[in-house]
Amino acid sequence: MENDIVRHLSTKLSSYPEWKHHATLLDWQSDFYRFYNSETNYNITKRNLSLDVTLYKGKRSFSFSIDDPAPAKIDRSLACALAIIDSLPEDPDFVDLETDQTVKPAKPKPNNVELLNLDSKISILNEISRVADKHGFDLFGTFICNYQHTRLINSNGLDKEQWASPIYFEVKAVRRSNQVTVLQTFGGERFDRFDLHDWMAELEHKLILAGLEVVDVEPGEYEVILAPRCAAEFLQYLSHGMSAHSYDQKNSYFQNSLGQQVFPPNITIRDDPEDEDIISFDYNDDGHVYRPLTLVDQGVFQNFLCGNYYAYKTGLRKNGNTGSCLVLQSGDADMDSMIRSVRKGLYISSLHYMNFINPKETTVTGLTRDGTFLIEDGVITKVVNNLRYTEKIARIFESITALERQGQTTPFSGNYEFFDITSSKTPHVLVSKFNITSSTRTI
């Protein structure tokens, strides 16, 4: 089917040698289980085959998207493009299409939508639910498997394909008596790396902590331990400033920082599709091969994330990376010693609704959620209401004094556009200064 579509498109386009083209054919499916109050909310199954095509004639371009791209639909869209394209203005910044011909060995992945069916998911949840119930908690969350096959072609001879089979399993255990919530997640593409026994033991430890007294704390500067999920989210926001797009807008925190020491030497950041815990990509959307790239090496800023267009536009070196596989290199600390080292501070499990106030300065505001804890004299002593922070992310990374020995993978879903799942890998980090600006007064 896919080959027929690509063949039909290529045959049609061969009649217009003056046109260039880039096309993406995506076969995507999702099995999306959502639960609440330790019961099913709904299960959604979706499948779609879609074709996105951009045509170029000289410096003019026109794009179209087709769902369920039968030959007749492709012909109609091409006829429409043919009628329009000459009337469009030229883009003086037009850049020739991707020329990178590097092909990684084809790696079809097991289809987790089929391997992890609804009954398997419910069976796992029943086990977790029994443990949660024992402590007075109900389960809320999602258990998602996607499977996608992407074919990328362009008129420069590029023809590549890649597979993704991400799993996103997230459990929020909510205490029935007072709504205190803790979070436990698994993400990646290999469910054989999921150890239910260890995973439940970790969750149960959190359930016990969630039984502590709930208090409020005053605004101010705190020493904090950020859970891997928080570190990953701050890292993703920081990476906006590492994009060549941001550099082109003169809106990057790293605008004049190539080769400069921007963070302490304990900070090394990579965009690494080859890390075995990461949801990996072989190519970016243009078809450029996706390779490991060091962004910050021992605190020194090394590279912008730069694709075909912005390499031409900015003169930055093209690497094809997009920041979809971010890894913050782990350190040598263990969690117990990190907690023991804090006299009065906070453990933050997860973040909510973060937004930039000023991207160039990396100033953001957002909130904590799903388990914020007070640390006193090296021991977690209380649950804290959710808190608002207003901080510069750069200052957070400047203030990291310790990193845990191993990283954890956090899956993220793209909820504002195509439902994609990516991941980042980060350890727990100890931050000496973190600015809490108010309390939500709720848990």
Next chain:
Amino acid sequence: MKHKILEILNKLNTPGITFADARITRTDQEHIYFQNGFMRGYNSSLDSLALGIRVLIDGCWGFAGTRQFSAASIERTIKKATSNAVHGSKFQKHKVAFSPIRPVLADQDCRPDLNPFQMPTDEKIARLQKIAELIKPRNQIVYSYCYGVFFRQEKYYGSTEGTLTSQSYFNALPTMSVLASDGNQVQSRTWPGHFAAGRGGFELFDQHGFEANTQRIMKEAVDLLSAPGVDDEKADLIIGGGHLALQLHESIGHATEADRIFGMEISYAGKTFIKPEMIGSLRYGSDVINVYSDSTDSRGLGSHPVDDEGVPGRRIDIIKNGILVNQQTSRDIAARLGLQPSSNMRASYGDDFPLVRMTNLCLAPASGSLDDLIAETEKGYLVDFTKTWSIDDNRNNFQFTTEIGWKIKNGRIVGIVKEPTYYGITTEFWNACDRICGPQEWKYHGTFHCGKGEPGQIMQLSHGVAPARFRNVVVNVKA
């Protein structure tokens, strides 16, 4: 399409299935984008068909969606929806249940003044190009863009209760923005702001006065580079309509989506501070606060003949004279709360699962003009044009930054301030509202991008508001 819906429903009219509905959407979209004076993209997606089938079996929902319309694909989708309900019910305590409603047969067709899908391409491009050239980077303006997103959707809905409806409408999102830099910092100004979308077509560009405001936003962006920040601890704030729409959206709109009361959104969008026992008694705001949800008003992006589970469009009061009196609900949730369903179940496309969503959620106007309100304000700020927004997962603690603020002294505007940021707790904030402008200032403000649910859906919806004043708000937030 109605024929196809009926065919599907016929297959689902079996004794084991308590209720089923099917939706088909046919969607056209165009996105025309100019950057730094030049066209960077013309994207078109036409005739995109999506089908969703939802079934209720043994009190459990099952859903499947597809964009492939072959007979075999539709058959697979029916089977998968059914199988999802059967297997999902193995992990269930509460059985979804609701009262039947009288079948609705209705067709609604809203057409714009300027149909963007029938306008000559040359004309659309020329008009956008003119705006793009007016805001082209020069001097301290380093980046600019303008775009139009044009959306047309036909929706066909049917249920096993006998409801069968169709709806067709056009929405548009016009926007322009400039970025100014002095080498150290950057400041932005957009027009007509964050909630720029509306029901209609290309005429929205004229209604918002794009060309007339290009010089204004460029000057303001440059002036902001040298403008002072806010240095008060607390201040009276007059919030302009564009930003007040977002304030209403985040701290009343999402907070009164009743699926949050039952934790159905904990896994992503969050909960609400509202508890069932607060309905009818909670003083949400001052006496001047009247908020209603109105899916019957065809001027807004959220109007419909029936919602996506067959409830006819309605206008209901959510907050009456400051008291919380109702919620936005689904049929199941309304039954649990002892309320009538509010006609707020919506899905973005046919293959999306319907969720409790805002439609046209409005703050009723009171009296007076914005000029009067400024003149009556001794000391404070007028803030508008959203820059940053954030609210906690109980919808209780919010913090917003606008692109620009105007300092008010003795009833007059005396200068601008950059990045005014304020923070508040929802009910305290709405109780601090002492004045809302009148009908002459009241307008709909719309968005294409309200995110909720998993898999994520972005919804188009509107808020009708007039500028309002809030007393003694915390404005000293600093990073």
